Structures are given as structure tokens and as C-alpha cells.
Amino acid sequence: MSLLNDLVNLNLCDVTEKVIAEYIWIGGSGMDMRSKARTLPGPESDPSKLPKWNYDGSSTEQATGDNSEVIIYPQAIFRDPFRRGRNMLVMCDAYTPTGDPIPTNKRFIADKIFSHPDVVAEEPWYGIEQEYTLFQKDTKWPLGWPVGGFPAPQGPYYCGVGSDKAFGRDIVDAHYKACLFAGINISGINGEVMPGQWEFQVGPVTGISSGDQVWMARYILERITEIAGAVLSFDPKPVLGDWNGAGAHTNYSTKSMRNDGGIEVINEAIEKLSKRHKEHIAAYGKGNERRLTGLHETADINTFSWGVANRGASVRVGRDTEKEGKGYFEDRRPSSNMDPYVVTSMIAETTILWKP
Amino acid sequence: MSLINDFIKFNLNETTRKSIAEYLWIGGSGMDLRSKARTLPEPVTDPAKLPLWNFDGSSTDQAPGDDSEVILRPQAIFRDPFRGGSNILVMCDTYTPAGDPIPTNKRFSADKIFNHPDVAAEEPWFGIEQEYTLLQKDTKWPLGWPVGGFPGPQGPYYCGVGADKSFGRDIVDAHYKACLYAGINISGINGEVMPAQWEFQVGPATGISAGDQLWVARYILERITEIAGVVLSFDPKPIPGDWNGAGAHTNYSTKSMRNDGGIDVIRKAIEKLGLRHEQHIAAYGEGNDRRLTGRHETADINSFSWGVANRGASIRVGRDTEKAGKGYFEDRRPASNMDPYVVTSMIAETTILWKP
Numbered sequence: 122m123s124l125l126n127d128l129v130n131l132n133l134c135d136v137t138e139k140v141i142a143e144y145i146w147i148g149g150s151g152m153d154m155r156s157k158a159r160t161l162p163g164p165e166s167d168p169s170k171l172p173k174w175n176y177d178g179s180s181t182e183q184a185t186g187d188n189s190e191v192i193i194y195p196q197a198i199f200r201d202p203f204r205r206g207r208n209m210l211v212m213c214d215a216y217t218p219t220g221d222p223i224p225t226n227k228r229f230i231a232d233k234i235f236s237h238p239d240v241v242a243e244e245p246w247y248g249i250e251q252e253y254t255l256f257q258k259d260t261k262w263p264l265g266w267p268v269g270g271f272p273a274p275q276g277p278y279y280c281g282v283g284s285d286k287a288f289g290r291d292i293v294d295a296h297y298k299a300c301l302f303a304g305i306n307i308s309g310i311n312g313e314v315m316p317g318q319w320e321f322q323v324g325p326v327t328g329i330s331s332g333d334q335v336w337m338a339r340y341i342l343e344r345i346t347e348i349a350g351a352v353l354s355f356d357p358k359p360v361l362g363d364w365n366g367a368g369a370h371t372n373y374s375t376k377s378m379r380n381d382g383g384i385e386v387i388n389e390a391i392e393k394l395s396k397r398h399k400e401h402i403a404a405y406g407k408g409n410e411r412r413l414t415g416l417h418e419t420a421d422i423n424t425f426s427w428g429v430a431n432r433g434a435s436v437r438v439g440r441d442t443e444k445e446g447k448g449y450f451e452d453r454r455p456s457s458n459m460d461p462y463v464v465t466s467m468i469a470e471t472t473i474l475w476k477p
Numbered sequence: 478m479s480l481i482n483d484f485i486k487f488n489l490n491e492t493t494r495k496s497i498a499e500y501l502w503i504g505g506s507g508m509d510l511r512s513k514a515r516t517l518p519e520p521v522t523d524p525a526k527l528p529l530w531n532f533d534g535s536s537t538d539q540a541p542g543d544d545s546e547v548i549l550r551p552q553a554i555f556r557d558p559f560r561g562g563s564n565i566l567v568m569c570d571t572y573t574p575a576g577d578p579i580p581t582n583k584r585f586s587a588d589k590i591f592n593h594p595d596v597a598a599e600e601p602w603f604g605i606e607q608e609y610t611l612l613q614k615d616t617k618w619p620l621g622w623p624v625g626g627f628p629g630p631q632g633p634y635y636c637g638v639g640a641d642k643s644f645g646r647d648i649v650d651a652h653y654k655a656c657l658y659a660g661i662n663i664s665g666i667n668g669e670v671m672p673a674q675w676e677f678q679v680g681p682a683t684g685i686s687a688g689d690q691l692w693v694a695r696y697i698l699e700r701i702t703e704i705a706g707v708v709l710s711f712d713p714k715p716i717p718g719d720w721n722g723a724g725a726h727t728n729y730s731t732k733s734m735r736n737d738g739g740i741d742v743i744r745k746a747i748e749k750l751g752l753r754h755e756q757h758i759a760a761y762g763e764g765n766d767r768r769l770t771g772r773h774e775t776a777d778i779n780s781f782s783w784g785v786a787n788r789g790a791s792i793r794v795g796r797d798t799e800k801a802g803k804g805y806f807e808d809r810r811p812a813s814n815m816d817p818y819v820v821t822s823m824i825a826e827t828t829i830l831w832k833p
């Protein structure tokens with residue numbers, strides 16, 4: 122197969138100016154990612170200079186057969202770790218032919234919030250901890266788990282090492298370097314409490330770019346699991362029982378929070394969040410009620426709580442932040458299948474724009 | 478196997494001026510591609526300077542045993558992505574020793590149509606969307622499908638990503654780069670609605686060149702599936718039931734259609750095509766009746782229809798073209814196993830030369 126790999130890895134730079142652009146968008150379920158590629162006459166680094174494209178929305182539950190075209194607008198460019206050279210991955214969002222965002226396009230509304238002058242002035246930073254589970258392809262049972270059975274209880278697996286404790290590290294490490302190559306601000310990785318479950322973090326990233334980078338990191342991860350022959354799951358509670366769920370804890374700060382006296386701003390922000398708990402929970406991912414039980418390092422879905430260094434609370438403030446009187450806080454409520462455009466913009470909207 | 482691969486990838490440029498030319502032709506069925514190689518004393522870039530050659534037509538259903546020589550006439554040169562260096566692939570067509578095209582040589586009559594002054598003046602452009610299915614070698618069941626069973630229903634696979642949605646991407650990506658390397662104007666690729674089905678597009682290419690490029694792209698694809706140990710199928714309906722078929726939608730425009738007011742020329746052209754529907758269908762690929770059912774994004778084989786953005790019509794005009802008042806249209810009728818020489822020249826003949 123090395124001949125096949127040679128062709129996949131061909132460096133076309135010596136032979137042509139042409140580059141390949143993989144256009145990526147979010148499909149009709151709000152979680153399925155789709156992509157297709159096109160040849161461009163030369164390299165490009167400005168997304169606004171890339172051509173708009175279209176796809177068959179009737180095949181992704183986003184349009185009807187007799188009016189099937191959905192238009193995709195390039196929004197962010199990343200280097201393609203699979204094709205390398207000058208080839209690129211392009212994160213897009215979706216519009217009708219008349220220029221309106223289609224209902225599943227959550228980026229559009231998020232971008233409006235992030236463009237509001239009050240929000241822009243606060244330079245909101247996000248650090249998202251994306252958890253996920255790897256499954257065996259044919260059985261849909263977690264990677265490394267005995268088929269028809271269970272591994273030993275949780276304990277040894279968090280940040281663990283060894284073939285009886287870490288399942289799938291090659292996927293995780295390949296993803297880490299691929300994201301760095303692509304230009305994603307991936308800040309770290311770790312093995313999680315449930316075996317077969319992992320986490321990567323993206324951030325700090327400002328505003329709308331956080332959503333773009335998290336979606337692109339998810340796409341790269343699914344391409345890598347495809348190569349590895351493992352199935353990627355963002356289900357918030359993949360295995361019932363005494364097994365951790367998967368979340369997408371969202372760390373957040375504004376300019377005011379990062380400056381001296383920021384701890385007051387943080388307290389006010391957390392109080393505003395507490396007053397809109399139900400609205401946030403409704404937007405924080407499907408199936409979250411199976412995960413936010415109050416056990417397994419979560420807070421119960423019906424109550425809002427916060428605390429310093431408290432992993433059983435809805436919102437956690439780190440000891441560093443408490444000590445320095447400024448910093449950031451962690452919203453632990455979003456589930457692994459949340460839409461980062463929705464979550465990041467909603468946190469900004471509630472804490473900066475909303476008046477109780 | 479690494480020693481064998483080393484030899485295959487050997488760069489001969491340092492030791493000799495000789496180059497290898499792989500002559501390609503279409504065999505007796507009209508769909509089977511054949512090739513053999515010869516050594517040239519030095520690199521050649523002009524097909525007219527390549528020697529004529531011949532092959533044993535009695536082994537390809539193209540000549541009787543007692544008069545078996547069929548002459549190969551080089552028509553187009555491409556860089557050889559498998560041998561690299563200055564080696565070439567040569568697309569040929571086939572003649573009797575007396576100089577007449579043999580019956581399976583569809584290029585000859587296509588070339589006459591494209592050389593007609595009225596056609597040449599219109600600079601007909603073609604963009605062909607070649608769909609195909611990958612099959613497991615020993616079972617002839619689609620790649621990635623469970624043997625003896627079926628995958629989940631269509632929905633997640635179109636432009637999909639992930640080990641449970643995308644089967645055979647390495648073949649597709651190797652083919653994309655190999656074609657760009659060869660000098661084929663491959664404009665994009667995407668995963669199709671049926672799992673293990675893919676599409677690549679060649680174009681825009683002018684006149685006879687569209688057929689040459691598509692045939693060589695098909696050859697390169699079959700060489701790559703050969704390396705991968707997977708079988709390539711151009712059958713228009715590989716799996717009966719609720720599974721999409723495979724087509725070769727042909728996008729078309731003339732100079733008049735691309736200029737201001739082109740939309741009227743387009744309408745007239747579509748009208749002419751409507752008057753010759755049965756003749757076109759007869760030439761658009763064997764077995765197309767199994768595919769053109771009116772379901773699965775096709776129009777019924779017996780009726781001619783057209784619409785803007787309508788994937789259930791025989792001909793689709795894109796929203797861009799409608800909006801700009803000029804552009805191109807898509808003939809969705811040809812099957813994946815169509816002969817591009819026949820289809821492209823027939824569309825040109827009907828729309829430019831034919832008077833109703």
C-alpha cells in the first residue's frame with residue numbers, strides 16, 4: 122500500500138500552482154460534518170477571496186429535491202494536514218440562494234453577537250475542553266473494552282499509560298500534531314476518567330474564531346478516526362452506569378475579568394448566568410440530562426451552583442483566579458455534543474449584553 | 478516489498494534519456510481500458526511526434542485472429558503519476574491497417590463534430606461529474622458494507638466523514654493528486670449518497686479534450702484501485718433497492734451561453750435536447766433504465782424535464798446561471814458507464830448543428 126500512500130502524499134508544488142481546497146460545513150442534524158474538495162488556480166490565505174460554493178442540501182436534510190442548492194460561504198482557512206503542501210481546509214457556513222442563513226446555520230447569529238461593539242470591546246476569550254469517546258467500528262462498543270463485557274472500574278484511566286489503561290493514544294497524538302499543523306490553537310490533550318475517552322482543548326481563542334477552530338478540530342479528529350478504523354462519538358453519556366459522561370467545559374474571560382479587580386466582574390457574570398440557567402441548559406447540547414446527574418463530576422441539571430475548585434458545581438472558578446483577584450471561570454455544563462457557536466455567543470450575550 | 482517499491486520509483490533520469498510511454502486504448506466492450514508500454518529514445522511532449530503502434534485486436538474483441546492487428550494512433554499525452562520522471566501516459570484511438578476507425582472508435586466521429594467550424598466557433602466547454610462505486614475484490618460487494626448484509630440507510634454518507642460513513646477515501650485522494658500531477662483538469666471530488674460511492678469532476682475542458690481527459694482519469698482510477706486491491710465499478714445501478722445509482726452528469730456551455738443574453742441560448746438548446754430525448758438516451762449508457770427511475774435524484778427515463786436547482790429533472794440549470802442571465806446547464810441523464818466522446822459530441826451536435 123506504500124504506492125497508494127506515495128500518491129496520497131504527492132507534493133504537487135513542483136508540478137503545478139493549483140491547490141486543493143476542502144470545503145467543510147455542518148449538516149442537517151447540527152452535529153454531522155460534511156466536506157467536499159475543489160481545485161483552485163493558486164494559493165489563497167484570505168477566506169473572503171475564496172469563491173462561494175454550493176452543495177446538494179436535499180442529501181443532508183437541509184433543502185428539498187426541487188430546490189436543492191445550499192450556498193456555502195468560506196469563513197476560515199486552515200492548512201490541510203492530510204494533503205499538506207499549499208492545500209487547505211475551509212470552514213464554511215450555509216445560506217439559501219437568496220443570501221439568508223439556513224436554520225441550522227448557528228454561526229451567523231453568533232457572529233452578530235460577537236460583532237456587537239460592547240462585546241468586541243471586551244475581547245471575549247474561550248478555552249474549550251472537548252471530550253469524546255472512541256468506539257470499535259463494528260460493535261459500537263468503546264475502544265479497548267472487551268466485547269460483551271466491561272473493563273475494570275474507573276480509577277486507573279485518567280491520564281493513564283499502559284496498554285491496559287490507555288486505548289487509542291495514536292489517534293489522539295496524530296490529532297494533536299495535525300491540529301497544530303493546521304493552525305488550530307490546540308492547547309493540550311489528556312486521557313479521561315472513562316477508558317476509551319479522551320479530551321483535547323482549544324484556546325484561548327477570541328470570539329467567533331473559537332467556534333471555527335473547535336469545529337475544524339472535530340473535523341480533523343473524524344478524518345483521523347476514519348483512517349484508524351475507529352468510530353468517533355460525541356455522545357454526552359455513551360455508556361450508562363458508573364461511567365463518566367463526556368462534556369465540553371467552556372472556559373471564559375473578558376478584558377475586564379482579566380484586569381485588576383476582575384474577580385468582581387466574574388462574580389457579576391456568574392450571577393447573570395444563574396438567572397438564565399434554563400435557557401443555557403436548553404442550548405448546551407442534546408441528551409445532557411443523561412450526563413448532568415450530580416454524580417461523576419457534574420452538577421445536577423436542574424440546579425445552578427458555583428464554587429472555587431469545585432468540579433461538582435455548574436461553574437468552577439480556579440484557585441489561581443481567586444488568589445490573583447482576576448482571571449477566568451469554567452462553565453462545566455455544556456455537553457460534548459454542544460455547538461460551540463451557540464455556547465460561546467450565548468455566554469457572551471448573557472454576561473455582557475443581557476440586563477436582568 | 479520495499480525493495481520492489483524502490484525499483485518502481487527509481488528515477489531513471491540520472492542514467493538515461495530514455496522514457497517510457499504507456500499507450501492506452503478502449504477495448505471491444507467500449508468500457509474496458511487496455512494499455513501496454515514501450516520505451517522511447519527520449520522524452521516526447523507532442524502526440525503527433527509519437528510513433529503509431531498496434532495491438533492484438535483478436536484478444537480484445539476488436540479483430541479476427543487471421544487479421545488481428547489494430548493500429549493505435551496517439552492523441553493526447555499526460556504525465557505518468559506511477560512512473561514519474563519524464564514518463565508518459567498516451568491516450569490513443571484505434572484504426573484498421575487501411576486507416577479507417579474501427580467500429581468501437583467513438584473518438585473519430587466525435588472529433589469530426591468538434592472540428593466543424595460552427596462547433597469550433599462556439600468553444601463548447603464540458604464539466605463531467607463521474608460517479609463510481611468501489612467493491613470488495615472477492616465478494617464484489619461494496620467496500621465497507623458488511624458481507625451478507627447492508628449498512629444503515631442513505632443519509633449520513635453524502636460528503637460524510639468518519640470510519641462508519643466514508644469508505645475508501647485514500648483511493649479517492651490518491652486519484653485526485655495523481656490526476657493533477659498527470660495534467661488532467663480535475664476540478665473536485667466528493668463522497669456520494671450511497672456508501673462506497675464517490676465522484677470526481679473533470680472540467681471545464683474544451684471539445685474533444687473532455688473525452689480524452691475523462692478516459693485517462695478513469696484509467697488512473699482503475700490503476701489505483703488495482704494497487705489498493707479494490708474493484709472499480711461504473712455500473713449505473715450497482716445495488717437495486719433504496720440505494721442511489723451512479724451517473725455522469727455532463728455540464729455544458731458554449732461561447733454564446735457564457736456571454737450576455739446566454740440564458741436564451743440555453744433555453745433554446747434545452748428545447749432542442751427535449752426534441753431528441755430518445756436518441757440521446759439510447760447513447761447515454763447501457764443499463765440506464767435501472768437507474769433513471771424518477772427516484773433517488775433522477776428523472777424518469779421516458780420523460781424529458783428541466784428545472785432550476787431541480788435534481789429530479791433531466792436537465793438542471795443552476796441558480797447562478799439563472800441569476801446572471803448566462804452560464805451553463807447540467808444534463809443529468811448520462812449513466813456512469815457512458816462514453817464521454819459520444820455524449821459530449823452528441824450534445825454539441827444537437828444544440829449547435831441540428832435543425833429541428
